[in-house]
Every structure is written in C-alpha cells, then in structure tokens.
Amino acid sequence: MDLHGFSTVSERRKALEDHLKISLSHVGKCSLDEKKASSKNCENMIGATQIPLGIAGPLKLKNRETKEYFIPLATTEGALVASVNRGCKAISLSGGANVYSYKIGTTRGPVFYTGSIEKSKKLHKWIKDNEKILALEAEKTSNHLTFKKVMLRGTADYVFARFYYDTEDAMGMNMATIATEAIIKRIEKETGIYALSVAGNFDVDKKASWLNFINNRGIKAWAEVIISQEILKEILKTTPEKLFDVWLGKCMIGSAISGSLGFNAHFANIIAAFYIATGQDAAHVVEGSLGITTMKVMPDKSLYTSVYLPSLMLGIIGGGTELNTQKESINLLRLDKKRSVLELAEVVSGAVLAGEISLLSSLAENSLANAHKRLGRGDIGSI
C-alpha cells in the first residue's frame, strides 16, 4: 500500500483504516490547517496526535515585573504540571526569578575530507582569511540570517567547521543548512576541497555532546531565585539544609559518578513539555537536557537556587510554531514584540528553575512516589 497517492489527509487516513481494519477516529479529530501542516510539517499526514496541555503558574520574573507568565506544558506524565506549578508559586511568592539569556546562534557543522595536513592547513587559512566573503554568501540566502562566526577543528585529514548564525526569531536550523550549503559551494570552488557532508556532527544537532555544553548552541540562559526558610516550609514542605544535601548528593556527586551531562534533577521534563506545547522541535530536548543546577544555603537560612541551560534551540516563527494549537500556547505568554525569542528562553529557564526546586523538595521529603500516587493515580508515570 502506497501512502503517497492521496490528495487529502482524510482520504489517506480512511485508506489506512480500511487497509488495517482499525479506527483512527480520534487521530482524525484534527483542528490544524491540514493543507498547510501536511505540506510544511508532516508528509503522509493522517491527522494529529493530541497531547494534554496544562498550565503552570503564574510565574513572576523579576526583570519583567509587571508580567505574570502562564506556562504551557504539553505532557502525558501525571504530576509534572502540578510539580512545576508548585515551584512557580514558591518563586512568585519570593518576588520572582531573575532570568537572563544570550543568543549564541544556530550552528551547522560541515565536515571536509582534505586528505592531508597541508590541505587542512590551507583550508583552515582560507576560511579564516575569507570569513567576510563567506558571511556574505551565507547572508545572500536569507534576509533573516546573519553570519556570526566560525570555529574550526580537525584531525590531520578531516576539517570540521562550526558556523554560527543569528536567525532572528526562528530556531533557524533549515536556514542555517541552506546558508552553510552556500558557504560550502564557495569554499569548494575556491579551494578545490570538498565537503563530505553539510552536517558533520560538529553542529552538534540533536546528539548530547560536550561541544554544545562547553561552547554552547542556540540560546544560553540562566535563572535564579532566593527562597526564604518560611516559603520553603510552607510551600515546598522542606528545609534549605535538606534541599542542599539532596542537590549535592544527586545533581553533583550522582551525576559525576554516572558520567552524566546533566548536573540537574529533570531539565528534560520541563523542556519537553514546553517545547511540544510551543511548537519547538521535540528532538531538541536532547540539547535542552544539558545543564547545571546550583544551590546554596544563605547565612539567613534562605536558599539560593539557580539553573544554567547552555543549549536551548528555540523559535517563535516557522516550523511547528505556526500550527494552530502551538500558536495559541505562544500567545498565552504575551511575549514582548521586540526581543521575543530571548524572552521565550527566559520564560523556559524560569519554568525549569521552578521544576528543579519542586522536584528536589519532593525528593528531600521522600514524597515523590506519594505525589505520583495521589496525582497520577495510575501506576505509571514519571517525573
């Protein structure tokens, strides 16, 4: 059975139902613009998968005092929204989180096979000497892309180039690919050295890697809050000392002894739910799970907590963000028109901070499984 030979989503779904003798009626209850979605987002489309959408918050961010953020989280895992929600409450009662973000740029990292040190040196020098020319080639491919810089590394016979681009409010992976192809064409023409692949795992796209952790990718963001002993007790049912001990044993020693790239409690949970809700590429959860949580008991027995997210791939235009339900979740956030993708990064870092505080408090009070029993009710689920 060939799924290409259908002109509409419903015809294709119907044919599949007949062929397999199954019902796809829920999948068919899709309110997306099927024509647009099936041409831009998903080939062989037969409908839509629905992910429950919950709201955590409101969350206050100190830098944007007048706003209250309602955090959209699309998840199937009971207790997650409730947990983030509790963290938001503790943060907001503490006056809000400080957040900060910085755009590193979307990267594409081609690999060239040069065959010798001499040619690798030649290629390296040519790229460095002609960075401006390459920037122009890249920027010709889109009005929304700016060349930022290039990083070069290599063995004797392979050269890897990591090109960084500003792609405005788009995540920009495809723009970056097209720009890099233009750059490669120019390099090949001028140097006679050919790229093996426009994507040489030096991006590093959708693989957990130290290159992204150390040299960053997309947007990097930080969030922090100081929570008083009273709020810890009332909202999070724990003490600063207990939280600190759990953090040190789990996020630091536990991550060290496990060879982990995530020195945190569960970044990936919040990142996944937020990315799906707002139309991000769900495979970028891999990079989003990287990062470090820190804690410190202050002299007045309040608790300082922070999160560092070195590699957030985010956009608010293009791709999944244009879909109806995803657009509604972005609208929920009422982002500032001027620097909106950075604001998105700051909101997600605030939400991640809320998630960390709340889960670590649950762990400190040994109530993780209890929370699951009460909220998820079933015997399956996971924070």
Added chain:
Amino acid sequence: MDLHGFSTVSERRKALEDHLKISLSHVGKCSLDEKKASSKNCENMIGATQIPLGIAGPLKLKNRETKEYFIPLATTEGALVASVNRGCKAISLSGGANVYSYKIGTTRGPVFYTGSIEKSKKLHKWIKDNEKILALEAEKTSNHLTFKKVMLRGTADYVFARFYYDTEDAMGMNMATIATEAIIKRIEKETGIYALSVAGNFDVDKKASWLNFINNRGIKAWAEVIISQEILKEILKTTPEKLFDVWLGKCMIGSAISGSLGFNAHFANIIAAFYIATGQDAAHVVEGSLGITTMKVMPDKSLYTSVYLPSLMLGIIGGGTELNTQKESINLLRLDKKRSVLELAEVVSGAVLAGEISLLSSLAENSLANAHKRLGRGDIGSI
C-alpha cells in the same frame, strides 16, 4: 489567578481566555477523555496540543516476515516523515531489516549518605547479602513488577544503588519508584542508614549519561540491513562508498571530535516523533538519542548498515499510551499480544535504521537543504 479552582477543563480554559484576553479555541478542540487525562496525565489541563501525525512505511522486518509495519510519526518538522519513508522503502525492497531487542529493565537509583567508608561497606554488604529480601519488598508493591538486580557504586561517604526491574509492558518508571521506596524503607530500618533521595541521578533518568550508554537501561535494541548497489542507486540516489565515507567522517570522527554520546546521524528525530505518536514520555528522547550507527561496504558493493540503541524507555500500557490518539497509533502497529513491548522496540529500531540510511544518503548527495526546500517549503525546519 489560581488555576486549581475549576472542576472542568473547559471552565479552566475559558477563565484563562477571559483573564488573558486570548483565544484558545484550537487547544479546546480536544478529543481526549478530558476527565481521565486531566486526572492521570496532566494537571491544570486546558485542552490539547495537536502534533501532525504522518505515516512512514510500510516497513518489513525479517524476523516477522508476514507483517508490514506502518510507522506513526508525530512531528512538526517537514521532510522527516518523507525521509524515514524513503529509508523504509529501501529496507523493505531489500527483504526487510533484522531486528533484535533485549529487556534490561527500568532502573531507579537512590543515593544514600553514609558518612564513612565503614558504613558504606556495611550498607554495600547488607544489600548484597539481602538482595532476595529486597526483591520481595519491591515485588510486594505491584503484581506487574519483578526485581532483576542491583548495581552498587560509591565514593567513601555516598552509596548509589541502581535497581533494575522488569515492569512487563509498561515503561514502569513510577512502579520502579514505588518499589524502590519500599526497598529503601527496609534498608533504612535494618541498617539505620538513610537515603538522601529515591532518585540519585544513578538511574539515570532523562539525562544523557555514559552509565546508560555503557550499562544500558530499559530495552536495548539493534537493527541491520544489507542494501544492494542497485537499490542504493535507485531509491537512495547514492553509492555504498559515498555513504561509508559520510558515515565515517560524520558519525565516527565528527562525533569523536565533538565529545558526543550519539555516534549516529539523527536517532533523536525518529525517536521523538515515534515516542510522541505512541504516548511515550517525550523526555526519554534524551536516552533514545544515545547509540551507534555502523556501515560497511561488502565485497559485492552492497552496503551493510546497523543501529544500536542502548537505552529505550518504552511501554504500551499506562501513562500516555492510554490516551485516545496515542492508542490509535499503537493499534496501527498490530503488535503481537505476547511480547509486545519488545516488538515495539524492534519496530522503532527498524524505523531508526530507515532514518539513518535515508538522511546519510541525502547528506552524501548534498541534497539535505534541497529536500527541505522542496518538502518543508518554509525556511525553517530541521532533520
């Protein structure tokens, strides 16, 4: 505004629409069982996010010759379904993929603070000596959970225990947590040594880690296929030599020089789309991105390709798999009643193999950006 004070999803959504003066009409077009979903999967629920669902395949698996698998992929990234589809075609024309899976078990890894080498030794010995007693404690918590084994490591003053459980056809993270809490209670009672946290990042849940890569978690799976020179040319528009060179430069050298835990092209893309479609926990894409692709040019110029996925967290009952649209995607696969979660792992490994072959072929033929232009049409998107 407090989102808890509503008894139904629609009331909560309506209140939020009023409060923020926005529309959530698409989010509201939810065909999930709202009562069930809002109690089991998602607190503060206001509706659902819809992810376009496409079908790749049919895909043949050699071990199950009579079946044809239609692969459900929920994605917003144009070109992904088409790419996997092409890989499925090449594999199926080659007689199907060999697949194999093995259940390692769902893990929970608490951390104990003992304070001294002597107490760590005591705890270590007690756990080893009483493994059967602990197994009983764990198994009392659920009829669907079997204790498999424990792995112990530690610094002088911290002890980490990694408990492995068979949780039948459920992913089982919550079952594992409850069982581990029972084990901890017994340990604490008998030894007087207390756990800092039931989850000590020694699970390792939802963080990229070498512990999961090396010692595996959930289900591990392999898939392989040999594709003739003719099929490579006709379907994938490339040659075995070119594919091999791209694989070696990108997946091996490129991953090595980037400090990557993914020696593959884009496992995460297929894993994310398949997990979302079938109701898996999307944050487990982090573990799913781990793994190794291999290639070899055979004497007859056919190409051997394989994938190794060391850490798949999968289920077919519980959690998101019970939701209406997700259940329909699982039904699509017509899994064997007897060993279905392993079959699910084998199907996803076959789909990942298809994705690897197809993307690497595109890269070898320099057609990645072209594919995006043609299929995604927009300037955003990513494989």
Added chain:
Amino acid sequence: MDLHGFSTVSERRKALEDHLKISLSHVGKCSLDEKKASSKNCENMIGATQIPLGIAGPLKLKNRETKEYFIPLATTEGALVASVNRGCKAISLSGGANVYSYKIGTTRGPVFYTGSIEKSKKLHKWIKDNEKILALEAEKTSNHLTFKKVMLRGTADYVFARFYYDTEDAMGMNMATIATEAIIKRIEKETGIYALSVAGNFDVDKKASWLNFINNRGIKAWAEVIISQEILKEILKTTPEKLFDVWLGKCMIGSAISGSLGFNAHFANIIAAFYIATGQDAAHVVEGSLGITTMKVMPDKSLYTSVYLPSLMLGIIGGGTELNTQKESINLLRLDKKRSVLELAEVVSGAVLAGEISLLSSLAENSLANAHKRLGRGDIGSI
C-alpha cells in the same frame, strides 16, 4: 645508524655519543642491572633517566595503626612533595586516614567482528554458556592468573568482551593479554567467529574512559579523614568553610562545566610521582587521574574529606617493580606479605588524600603561587 647492532648498553650509548657528537655521561651513570633491564624493560637501552626521589610523611593509616608510611614520590615538580607532606602531617595528627581497597581485576577487551546480529547473538550466548571453559583456557596460561568474569557489549556487527582477571600481586596486563589470546583461540575454534584485535579499546587500557570510571578496573580504593578545626588552622592555615567552598566550586562545578572525568584537585600528580617511584607503568597515570574527592563540614566544624579512586593499575612484582631503585622504594613501604598489592593501593589512596587536602588548602588561602615561588624558586613548575 642502526641501534640494534650493539651487545651492551654502554657500547650503544658510546656509538650514539659519537654519531651525534653529544655527551650522555649522566644517562650513563645507571646503577640498574643493565643486562636485565635492557632485556626485560627497555630495548635499545643507552642508560637511565634519573627522577629526583623525595619522601612525604610519615603517614598514618588507621586500619594499620602500628605502621608509619614513608611515601616515595619521584617527581621533577617543585612543591609537590612538600604539599603532600603537609597533608600527611595533618592526617597523621588527626589519627590517620581510613583506607579501603577492592580488587576488580586487570581487564583485556578484545573486539570481534561478527557481521550480523545473528552471529553476535550466537557469540554472546556461546561465551556466556562456556564461561567456565574459557576460564580454564585462561588459567592454563599462568599459575598466577585467575579468571574473574566477562562483560559483553556490542553494536549489531561488533562484539566487545571485557575479561577480568586476578593477577595476584602483579599489575598483570601482559598476563591478561596472553590469557585473552588463549580464550580467543578457543572462541574462534568453536564458533568460527574471529577477533579483529585482542585489545579492542574495551579494556580500556591507558585511555581516559567512562567505562573504567563506572565499571572500574584494576583496584578501586577509598580514603577518608576527619580533620579538626584546630589542625586545619595550625597545619593547613585555613578553615573548613573555605575548604568546602573551594572544593565545591572547583572539584564539582568546575569539573562539571569542563566535561572532566576528574572531580578532584590533582590526583594525577601524586599518582604519577608514586607510580614512577615504585616502578608502575607511567601510562597508567591516565586511569589513576580518574576519581572523586568529597568534603563535608561537620557539626563540630571539623572537616570530613574523602577520595575515591576507581581504577588503579598496580603491582609489586614484575615489570618496573623489579628494577633496583624502584624495588628500594617499595621496600620503604614495608608492605605486609599477605595482601601487599591491596596495601599498596591503600597507601597510594592515603597519599592522594593528603595531596588533595593540602592543595585545596593552598588554593583556599590563595597561596599556590607563593608556595611555588618559595619552594620551586624557578618560574616553572606545577602542582
């Protein structure tokens, strides 16, 4: 000029001096047994390199109360011996360090190319089913080697086997190689599947790796001590709080943000100096640098410190340990005849603990460079 054509060390040295018109008179002042050394330890031998040998200590170990250990450290780096010495003093004044060691076994990890999942499964099963037969094959090769266990992993087409051996008081890498070759021969004969290499980087020998960190290799050891506020002040010129802060910022957060496998201050310095002094293989410093230091401020303001060394490759017979000067350093330690290689591991872990405490104290008091200026006097050197 061919260096093989000489029958004695001095003839070879003389010829080289003449050929290059240089003096090698110091290299020639070698008091090793040249005949033995040039046949067993070093081909094309022309003399010896001399490394200054200093003594730190005495160091007390609590488990062996009656003994005082003088730690031999061969180093060219000014300030190192003085620093370890200071740590030994603080530890000894505190009643000595608790130490503990456990023999994991020397490993050799061959790689088999099977070509298919089916053959990999067959090989895996055969090895597991015939572990006792393989143990016998291995043990036939030496009276001093005992087969301990095997760990198997693989992609679809490659199988890696990690064989663990007890090699008594020898480091045993060569014994392990010979035993593994015997095992391979048997496997090849019985299964028809061939090894690509007896050493497949699954050992992992002399490469920093998470496999060794997580699953351990050789001997693993721990050491700990509690130092009072008074001793910290008097001997180490610092406070428990400062030490803790430096440790957390440097060994934990600093190592995390650097993608490091050493969550410690400078294990490698003490390991290198001790290994060279006692005739260990200096390339095993790579594994020796792995590990974790922990600190904790106790309620009475004393400081708990520990070190965990997951992969120590050590011996007291064979290889470099048989050389005259190295043997004298081992004699210095007056090891118990019964379990001496484990005692060696415990001594080195105690010395590493001393080194960690002392350097971290220096850093806390900002006196690192000052110490270098005073002791090393030159402007070069490094702790």
Added chain:
Amino acid sequence: MDLHGFSTVSERRKALEDHLKISLSHVGKCSLDEKKASSKNCENMIGATQIPLGIAGPLKLKNRETKEYFIPLATTEGALVASVNRGCKAISLSGGANVYSYKIGTTRGPVFYTGSIEKSKKLHKWIKDNEKILALEAEKTSNHLTFKKVMLRGTADYVFARFYYDTEDAMGMNMATIATEAIIKRIEKETGIYALSVAGNFDVDKKASWLNFINNRGIKAWAEVIISQEILKEILKTTPEKLFDVWLGKCMIGSAISGSLGFNAHFANIIAAFYIATGQDAAHVVEGSLGITTMKVMPDKSLYTSVYLPSLMLGIIGGGTELNTQKESINLLRLDKKRSVLELAEVVSGAVLAGEISLLSSLAENSLANAHKRLGRGDIGSI
C-alpha cells in the same frame, strides 16, 4: 621522624635507612645536581629513581628533511621501544612523517563565586572590556609570558575564566599561575568580586576533560604518513585492509562504546616515555593521552595514517628539563634554536604516529602477546 631536619640528600637518605633498617644504595647513586634538584624539583629528596632509557629511530620528519631524530623513551615496559622503533623504520622508509604543531597556550582557569546573575554579568563584562589591562597585569609578572586570550563560562552564580598564555619555550604552568594571580588581584580590586581559587578545574590541569580535547591546551599537533603496501608487508607484516579494520573496530567503535576520550591505540605509552625522558611533568600524560588516530586505504593500496594530539603540555627550559639526564635527552634531539618547543611537539607527534602504526599492526597480526613473550620475556608488561 622528621625528614626536614637534614641539610643534604645523603644525610636524609642515611637517616631513613637507619630508621627503617633498609638499604637505599641504588637510590643513592644519583648523578643529578642534588643541591639544585632538592631545592627546585623535589623536597625531602633522598636520591633518584632510575628509569631505563631506550632509543627509537632514527625517525625522519618530512618538513625537516636533513635531520634524523633519535627518540629518547624512558620506560619500564618491555616491547615499547622496540614497537616504536619499528614504526619509525616504516615511516622513515616511506620518506618521513609530515608533522605540524600550533601553540594554543598554557591555561589557568580560576573560579569566581559571584552569588548572582547580575554580578556574573558584571564580572563577565568587566573582564571582556578590560582584557588589555589584564594582559598588562599578567605580562608584568614575567618577561617570558604573553597574554593570549580569555574564555569565560559560568552558571548563574559561578564564573570561570580560562586565561591562555604564551610562555615561550617553557611549559609555563607556574608562570601562568603567577600571572593569573596578578590578574585576579586586579579583578578583585576593581570589581569587588573575589576568586574562590586561582585554579578552578577550568584549566583543565591534569584531569582528562572534553574542554581540553575540544578547545585545546598547550600545543596541538598532527602527524601523518602514507605507507606503501610493500613496506607494510615487509616491516609491519600486515596489509592496509587489516590495519584499517582493526583501527575502525578498536579506535573508533571500541572507543565510542567505552565512553573514551582517546580514539587511539596507545598515545599514553609514547607520551609517558617521552615526557619522562625529556623532563616534562609526568602528570601531563593525562592530557597527552587525548586524541584521535585516523586511517584510510588509498586507491593504490597504500595506507594513510594520522594522529591528532589536542593537548600537549611541553617545555624545553625550566622544571624537569634542567636536570642532567633529562637535558641530555633533549640534546639528543638537536632541536632548532628558533622554534624549539614546537619542534619538540612535532617530534613527539611523529613518535606517537610510529607507536600507533606499529601497535595496530601487531594487533592486526595477533602478535601482541607474542611480542611481549619474546621481548619482555617476563609475564608482566604492557603496551
């Protein structure tokens, strides 16, 4: 017994002999300048450890055609010198190795605790804005040190700065520490933000780390050679296809599946022996073990091989290089006066290349254990 109270090496040694009732006569046969060594290189000195010194080569390097290098290797591991020697022969018969090196700079990486995002931002900005002032502060501390650049990273509350210095022909770790202390003093004075430690594991000194692998440290170097089928057969007793297969299975797949930072066969062996012979800091073997070997079968069935060493910490003045026997080994190399430390890096990379080719050939021909039996004769030893 206090070892400080002696004015000469021999008095101290004598006292220790008496105290422990052992002989240290070989250790006492030290031809180093004891006064100098005991004040600059090693406190509490009692003599010297002697390491057998062998010579591999001569080795030809293409870029320096007129020279022949005799490679000094101080080792206790039988078969190592013979193995490198064989590689040198194969390389030299092939016209010599191409080598290339580049000075990255010696790094020191302090950690600052700022306590908040705002202060971290302030510190980051101040350092970036005042890089020239900091360069001046650093350069005031030594006429042999030039400030190169700074890299900054951090969590919300910690800031790590990695300062890179050119320290001419010295390895320069101590110079870098002193310069960094001057920089810190200035930063503290101007910003009021204090450093926790001059060395924050962001250097990263003597710990295996991805930061050094990816962003490099000290000197990075490459070497390559093409060896004909005939020379492979005659000297290395193998074929290009076999070598390639072993390399791919061991250095690539084997390293990937082991979580290794060394995608090579045994860099550490050659690095350790060369470092000890030439007076380098033996603990820097940890960084030296990092790196990648590549292989490729050429159309004419010759074999291309290369090595990439991302982090070589090397010097030819200061520290251990000033000792009598070490100086003689450096003299052996007859380094060019002008760019000698880079030449040293190129020689060691050529030697490492020789070691890789030779060991991989042995493994390909299954002769590793045989080589040990023949050369090391004993049952202990290791390549």
